Amino acid sequence: MHEPLFNVGSTSIKITDSKNELSFPVLLHYPTMEASKMTNFGPFIIDVSIDATIVNSQFPLVIISHGNSGSQYLYRTISTYLAARGYIVAMPEHYGNNRIDNSLSKSVKNLEYRPQHISLTIDQLLHQSNFKQQIDTTKIAVIGHSFGGYAALAVAGGKAYSMQGEAIATQKDNRIKAIVAMAPAAGYFSPIAALSQVTVPILLYIATEDQYTPKQWTADVILNGVPNPELVRLREIKNAGHFSFISPFPDAMKRPDFLPATDPEGFDRVAFHKQLANAIFQFLNSHLVTA
Template sequence: MKNNNIDAENFAGYRKMEGVDDKLGTAFPIMVMYPTDTPEKEEKIGPYSLEVAKNAQPQEKVFPLVILSHGTGGTPLVYRTLARHLARNGFIVAMPEHPYNNVKDNHLENSIELLECRPGNITQTIDCLANDRNFKSFVNFDDIALIGHSMGGYTAMAAIGGVPATLPWETDDQIPKVIDVEVEERVKKVILLAPALGWFRSEGALDRINLPILLITGEKDEITPPFHGEFLLKGVKNPENIEHKMIENAGHFSFLSPFPKEMKSSSFPPSQDPEGFDRTLFQQHLEADVLHFLVN
């Protein structure tokens, strides 16, 4: 993915769109950050304050597209600093809020229906941008990457051709059921952050995967421990396509943007890291690693 429009002096625009999940029959929000010439100012987005140019006009160029898929019960806003960094460096970043598997409504968690529908949100998000008057002229649809954290890792692998099968607790008879997912052929690169990949444990589940992948895992991750990464490393036919980084002392939520002081609490696990881990410093390294992978 070569990007000839990188300019660290870009400002990050922010706009909210709406996609449609045809299978679930519902609309879902898509948060988009993108390069703009309009100066940023502090905006309140959800519970967070962020320096962005809200509803600004995109720069008059064509930019690569990155789709970012959040974890189960999550929100795109917890990746706000990574998305803004990419926007400032010449990428349009679209972040769907997965229907019925987000912080506001999570009733599809651990369901077959979720496994079937989540990957489709990637295609629906790309199509939404392709039909949107604000963005369709500024996106290079031949240059699309996909970032997935946790359950977003499942989403990414299923979307690009992985063949998932249910886990024992997801069916009444505990017999694995293969999930039928339509492959999104437009994705050219994938970044997996502490991915949940147990659905691809079956032999041959990853035979069709043949894209460059950056896999970043946390040494102290107790939610998606390192063996999830092993499903990928041992399951693909071309492991040389995978760059793997294990982050020393990182936990599962270390990949999220740092939370404001008032939200940090031991009763709120996403705000917590293993003792001695500096999330703010790590985010700077993460932003650099992700950007480097995307532009090379």
């Protein structure tokens, strides 16, 4: 494991989508030298320094896109690990497809909004935020889980199609230099050439016991669709389920009827997330920092 260099600062900003007359919050984790403390965020406790001053240097930027009906806090083991080691991490709460408001789930609008809002988040951070001087604009990546994996592929150049075969209006963001896709909803890119413009390195995770995004709808679609499959680093996690990529939940939330907290019998999510965060860090370092 790579030892942390910094404490983790935490703040929130609001992104405005003027074209569609909506806004959404973004949680930021970033390097700071100010003291941190265990802080409650709803049912979660995270070791951060609220509204702390960012270290005066330049850092890569990573956007984390959550899954269907998810939240900004679900990948905190990854975001805090990266921030403590020199990354600025931005986590949008996707409009109309989050834990509070899931009204756009399964809609074409959701397929359009998600990649657009990743690009909007990058725009605002680079040009209108207190972090603009600290972001290295040549080192930007996206991490996405499940539907967030769809968003990562779309913003990296994937041409998506609805389940009815309707072309989705997406636009490649050439600022994205690498993506991490965890159990991605890649079925939207099944048509031939849908991923022909995705040319960035991809760290692709699939779970052997995933009932929602099985291998034929994730790894097979991506490896057969991108122009250079050698840029895809595939990791198949034995005995993991679709939700195993979400940070471990507090014990009070672990119950059989709450699927995001469940794993196949015998799977150790806590141990896996220590490995996962470090593996993502090493991948991003190899393609953003030392490339």
